[in-house]
Structure formats: structure tokens, C-alpha cells
Amino acid sequence: MAENPLLGKSEKEIHRIILLSNIEVAYRYASLVTSSLGPQGFHKIIVDEDNFIIVTRDGRTIFENTHVDHPVEGLLLELAKTQDEEAGDGTTTAVVLTGELLKNAVELLDLGVHPTTIIEGYKKAAKESIRIMEGLAVVMRDERSLRSVARSALNNKMLAPYKEFFAELIVEAVLSTLEDGKANAENIVLERVQGGSIKDTQLLRGVLVEAKVVLPNMPSKVENPKIALIGTNIGPPVGTLGELAIEVELSSPEELEKLERSRYSFSALKDIVKHLRDLGVNVVLCRKEISSAAMHYFAENGIMALRNIKLKTLEKVSKLTHGKIILNAATATESDLGCAEIAEERKIGDFNFIFIGYNDASATDARNTGVVTILVRGGTKQVVDETYRTIHDAVRAVVNAYNEAVLPGGGAVEVEVAQQLRKLALSESTKLQLSMLAFVKSLEAIPEILAKNSGFDHISILLELRRAHANGKRYHGFDVLNGDIANMLERGVLEPLKVKRQVIKGALETAQLILRSDDFIPKRELEDVEEALIRKDVAKAREHGFDIEKPYREAVKFFGRQNVLDAIRICGWRSVEEVTGIVTGKKFETKAAEK
Ligand code: ADP
Ligand code: MG
Numbered sequence: 308m309a310e311n312p313l314l315g316k317s318e319k320e321i322h323r324i325i326l327l328s329n330i331e332v333a334y335r336y337a338s339l340v341t342s343s344l345g346p347q348g349f350h351k352i353i354v355d356e357d358n359f360i361i362v363t364r365d366g367r368t369i370f371e372n373t374h375v376d377h378p379v380e381g382l383l384l385e386l387a388k389t390q391d392e393e394a395g396d397g398t399t400t401a402v403v404l405t406g407e408l409l410k411n412a413v414e415l416l417d418l419g420v421h422p423t424t425i426i427e428g429y430k431k432a433a434k435e436s437i438r439i440m441e442g443l444a445v446v447m448r449d450e451r452s453l454r455s456v457a458r459s460a461l462n463n464k465m466l467a468p469y470k471e472f473f474a475e476l477i478v479e480a481v482l483s484t485l486e487d488g489k490a491n492a493e494n495i496v497l498e499r500v501q502g503g504s505i506k507d508t509q510l511l512r513g514v515l516v517e518a519k520v521v522l523p524n525m526p527s528k529v530e531n532p533k534i535a536l537i538g539t540n541i542g543p544p545v546g547t548l549g550e551l552a553i554e555v556e557l558s559s560p561e562e563l564e565k566l567e568r569s570r571y572s573f574s575a576l577k578d579i580v581k582h583l584r585d586l587g588v589n590v591v592l593c594r595k596e597i598s599s600a601a602m603h604y605f606a607e608n609g610i611m612a613l614r615n616i617k618l619k620t621l622e623k624v625s626k627l628t629h630g631k632i633i634l635n636a637a638t639a640t641e642s643d644l645g646c647a648e649i650a651e652e653r654k655i656g657d658f659n660f661i662f663i664g665y666n667d668a669s670a671t672d673a674r675n676t677g678v679v680t681i682l683v684r685g686g687t688k689q690v691v692d693e694t695y696r697t698i699h700d701a702v703r704a705v706v707n708a709y710n711e712a713v714l715p716g717g718g719a720v721e722v723e724v725a726q727q728l729r730k731l732a733l734s735e736s737t738k739l740q741l742s743m744l745a746f747v748k749s750l751e752a753i754p755e756i757l758a759k760n761s762g763f764d765h766i767s768i769l770l771e772l773r774r775a776h777a778n779g780k781r782y783h784g785f786d787v788l789n790g791d792i793a794n795m796l797e798r799g800v801l802e803p804l805k806v807k808r809q810v811i812k813g814a815l816e817t818a819q820l821i822l823r824s825d826d827f828i829p830k831r832e833l834e835d836v837e838e839a840l841i842r843k844d845v846a847k848a849r850e851h852g853f854d855i856e857k858p859y860r861e862a863v864k865f866f867g868r869q870n871v872l873d874a875i876r877i878c879g880w881r882s883v884e885e886v887t888g889i890v891t892g893k894k895f896e897t898k899a900a901e902k
Contacts, residue, residue: 326422329824330409332379337406339373340366342867344399344753346462346787347761350693352870360874362689364463365696366398367391373869379821386817390809395492395703396460397806403756404814405821407749412822415745420738422822428735428742432728433815436750437808439724443781444712444804445796452713453478453705455799459716460704463697465690469505473698476510476681481705483512483679490709495702496623499683499695502656507684508694513647513664514623515680516592518613520652520661525606528651532590532611532663533644535583536621536632541591541614542576542598579636580604586641590650590663592616592624594632611650613661624663627678655682707803715795716802717784718754722772725750754785761787768792840868853880 316324342349343364353361353372361372367387375381383402390401412425447453457474466473484494498515520527580601583591590611591597597605597614605612625632630645648665664680683698685691714720725747732743754772755765768785771792775783784795795801841863848855862871 323416326822326824327413327416329379329821330413332377333383333821334406334410336377336380336383337402337409339867339869340369340399340402341406341756342760343369344403345757345760346467347464348399348462349760349865349867350465352866352874354873354876360689361692362465363693363696364399365693365700366402368696370402379824382817382820386813390813393813394707394803394806394809396700396707396803397810400753400806401810401813404749404753404810405817407752408746408814408818409821411745411748412818415741418741420741424738425742425745426819426822428739429746429815429818431735431739432732432743432746433811435728435731436724436746436811439727440714440720440804440807440811443720443723444714446712447796447801448709450478450482452799452801453481453708456708456713456801456803457701457705459800459802460701461697463693465693466505466697469508472506473508473701476508477698477701477705480510480679480681481702481709484677484706486677490706492703492706494623494626494678495706496678496680497683497695497699497702498680499685499691500656500658501685501688501691503684503686505685505690505694508698509682509684511662511664511680511682512667513649513662513680514620514627514678515653515655515660515662515682516613516616516620516624517658518616518661519659520611520613522602522606525602526589526609526611528649529589529611530649532647532650533587534590534592534624534628534630534646534650534663535586535588535636535639535644536625536630537591537593537636537639538595538618538621538632538634539593539636540595540597541579541593541612541636542596542601575637576601577604580608580610582637583639584608584610586639586644588639588644591636592621594618594621611661623678627664656684704803704806707805708801710805712804713801714804714807715782715784716800717786717795717798718751718757718772719782719784719795719800720802720807721750721753722769722776722784723781726773726776757787758785761790763787763790844868844872848880851880855880 339351343351343366348364350362350364351369353363353369355361355372361368363369367390370380370384370387375384383405386401386405387398390398408429412422415425416422447456454474457477458470461470461473461477480495481490481492484491486494496514576598588610591605591613593612593614594616595614597612602612602614621632624630625645628645628647631643633639633643647663650661650663653660653662664678681698681702683691683695685694715723728743728747728750732740732747735743751769755769758765758768763785772783772785775792780794782794782796783792784798784800785791786793786795786798786800789798841860845856845859848859859871866874
């Protein structure tokens, strides 16, 4: 048995060992996503709890689906979630920056700098970084710039051929949601339905309601619908009484009976339907049940009635059509009703929807329909899901850029901030200065990783970037797709200030928590020495009768070793070959190993 490394150590030493170990776990876990950063970032294959294969390069998705068995890993997952929720993009950057802050802290710890001092220096540097960024940010709201923002956020290898198409679609969507001069991401509904191809993804000026017209004599298409949005049951509730409690004072059981009867009697139902019909209603969306009797009355009156509609959907329809969600259908008034151009049944893939909204023909004057839907399509679930995640990020990026301001991407902002911070650090005491410089170094890791991930010499690129910025080229960054250093504002590699600000805040907070932690007990030893392990894996494959070295190495290069192993564990050696083949476009042939 291995000797307990904590045996015979002083408390102080133990704390230090635990701190270092926590940092190591964090750095390694963060490294899971390092290779995914930027337009040339790698995808990972993840096998989720239900043995489903996910192909993604989204930081949050990777963390959410990799098993967390260490508190430090939990902290990084939280960081990714917060980044996503606050800013909608930048999750990978936040995690990578945290990893770098921790790695660079280790050097300072070795020099005898106390964690508190490191934290102090990091805090100061973070605060200054945000200030410098705010000074650097520019407002760029024209369509061309917004499309650039979208393109920078759509930096996913898998979607590269569709970048223009999506950028245009997303900007159009965002510009349809303007309200008091602000764009609103909440009014862009993302739906995904497997089937068709990525190119079939479309912008709909309205809302898709997941529902079906259930009666043959009920209309499945209504032009110029007048819509009633009802929040409670129509007819006797099925099963439960519903969420709405009405307080009525009753003096006798007879009265209760009368009330019940009047609420649910058929004649009362008929009256409700008649009342709605007289108002001109031809579409009814009900949050709860509509009794079968009521359904028939609706059908007889040529009204499309849909039941069990999610509250969220009702709210979207309400926003779109300016109808109010009402609790009592019997007292609905004209002003409660919503209108649109069309309500019609549409079968998309294997699902039934009712589309409520506007025809595309009138799109130009319907720019601010308030609510739009991006319907994401794609041939496989993996593709649809990854497209969905990427579009989600890009929508948020464009909204943030519209509402606030943008920064130059491609490492430009990091190098500029680094340069200014370096000067500021000079006026601090030695130890604080060291910590601030460690922060600077961490920031500069971003352009380095971007360059590295696309196969460029990261050291010379960083040096060139530094030189450009020393010569006052504040917006120069490394354009990964073009392989050169240029003004990122002109190249259109743009990132929302909001994203970058949150990256700094989140990374600082998380690094700080970990640097203060000297009592999480690490639960597992992490693997080491990639190459040796790969050789071991290859040998193991051979034992199982597979001579698979080449595709395996290719797979590890593309997806990272742990992902590949997970996939193998669930689906066998051949699966890796397949998935690798699909994503890299290469063909592999596994021959049986010669024994
Ligand atoms: P995140 O999850 O942090 O958003 P991404 O994988 O989306 O991670 O990568 C974001 C980084 O990629 C940003 O630093 C951004 O500036 C950079 N980037 C995007 N497009 C380009 C490009 N054409 N050249 C260089 N860097 C780019
Ligand atoms: Mg991104």
C-alpha cells in the first residue's frame, strides 16, 4: 500500500499539501476544456448517464456531463454555469483563465508568497482589468458589426460552413426583439427538432406551440386568428382541482352543489363557448384541461382549441399577440384577446406544432414582432444539440453587444489589458507586484491557447501581439482563421464587454475560493503522463483483439483521452473509430491484432 503522504507532517505542511493538491485537481479539470477554446477548438465526445453520445465543445456541457467527484470540480462546474447564465457565452474562457490563475499561483507559493497576498494581487488586477476593458470597449450596433459578433461566437468547427447563414439569421432575430432601444434574448425562443439538415434551420416570426388539433372537425388553420389565452380548466378539471383556489362563502351544501353545477354543467360550458365565439375568438389556448364536451362545442363553432399548453408558451404567445392570459373564460372581453396573422398546424420532424404568428412575406414591417423563434434542425441529435448550444451562445452575444458594447477578440483585449496592467503593477510592493504579474501571465494564456489550438507557434504569436500593442495597436489580435495579426474590430472578431467582464469576475472568484481552500480532501489521484497511458491503452486494445493505434491516437487528439475511453467503455472500440470518422472525415480500418 502506498504510504500516506500526510503522515508525520505538521498541520501547516498538511494544509499546503492539500492546497496544492486542490489546485492540481482544478487545473487538470480545467484543462479538459482548454483544447476546445476558439474557432479551431476540439470537440469532445461525452457519454452521458443514459449512455447517450454527446459531441460538443461547449464548456458548460462538457462539465455538466463529466462526472464530478471532487468539490473543486464542482466549483468549476458552478463557474461555467454562472458564466452561461450571466453572459450566455465565454464559459470556456472563464474556466481556462481560472486554471491559469491557479497554475501561476503555484509558482508564487513556491517563492513563499502567502495565498492571501496572491488573492489580494489578483483582486486588484481583476478590478483594474475591468476598468481597462471598459475604456477599450466600443459601441457597434450596425448590422454588419452585429453579424461579426455572431460570427465570432459561432466559432464552432462543426458549423463553419453555415456561419454566414446563421450570423444573418441571428442578427435578424435579435433586431426583431427591440424594445425601448434594447434587445431582449428572452424573446427569442429556441426550438430544436431533429431531422432535415442544419440548413433547414429557420427564423419564424412567431411561436411554435407544441400541440395537436385533436378533432377532425376542428380547423387546423386559421387566418387572422383572434386568440383567447386561458389559464384554468375549461370544463371539469381532470384529476386535480387545478392551481386556482377560489374563496367563496357558502351558507349551505345546496349552494355548493349549485356552484359546482353551474361551473361544470354542459349548458354553462356551451355558454362559455358561445361567449368566446361571439367575441370573435377562433383560437383558444388553454393552460389546463379542456373537457371533451367543451372540445366538441369548440369544434362545432369552428374554433381551434388547444389544451395543456405550458405556461411559458402561453406567456410567449401573450407577448407576441398582445393577448392577456385570463383566468375565467366566461368573463373574457375583447381587449383580452390576442391577434396574429396565422395560426396553423405544422408537422416538423416527428412533432406536431401549431405555429402562431406572422407570415414571412410581411417580415420587413413585422421586424418587431416582439417574439421570434429560431427552429434548429439537423440530421442527428448530436448535431442538432450542438447547433442549438452554439446558436444559444451567439444569440446572447449579439444581444449583449447590442445592449452594451464590444471588445476586440482573438486575444486582443487580453494582451492590451496585460500591457497596461504590467505598468500598473510596477508601483506596487514586491509581493503584490508578483501576484499582479501572475494575473497578467494568466490573461496572456488566452491568445496563446487560441494560437496553439489552431496549430500556430504560440510563443512567437504572443510576442508579436505584445509588440503590436506596445506600438499602440490596441485592437490587434490573432485571427485564427486567417493566421495573421490584425485589427480585430476591422476583422470583425468581436466579443461583448459583458462576456469578458463576467469572465474576469467569475475566474477571480473561483480562483480565490480554491486558493483559500486548505481543507477539501481530494478523493482521487488523477492520471498522469498522457503518452505512457496511450501506450497502455493501445496494448489493452490489442489484448482485446484490436490493432487500433492509429485511429485511437487520432481520436485522442481530437476528443481527449478521457472522452475516448468513456466512449469505448460504453460502446466498444469500434465506436470510437466511427465517431472520429464522422467528425474528422477520415476513414479508419481496424484490423484484428496479430497475436
Ligand atoms: P467561450 O466558451 O469562452 O466563448 P469559445 O470557444 O467560443 O469559448 O472561444 C472564444 C474565443 O475565441 C474568444 O477569445 C474569441 O475572441 C476567440 N475567437 C473567435 N473567433 C476568432 C477568430 N477568428 N480568430 C481568433 N480568435 C477568435
Ligand atoms: Mg463562445
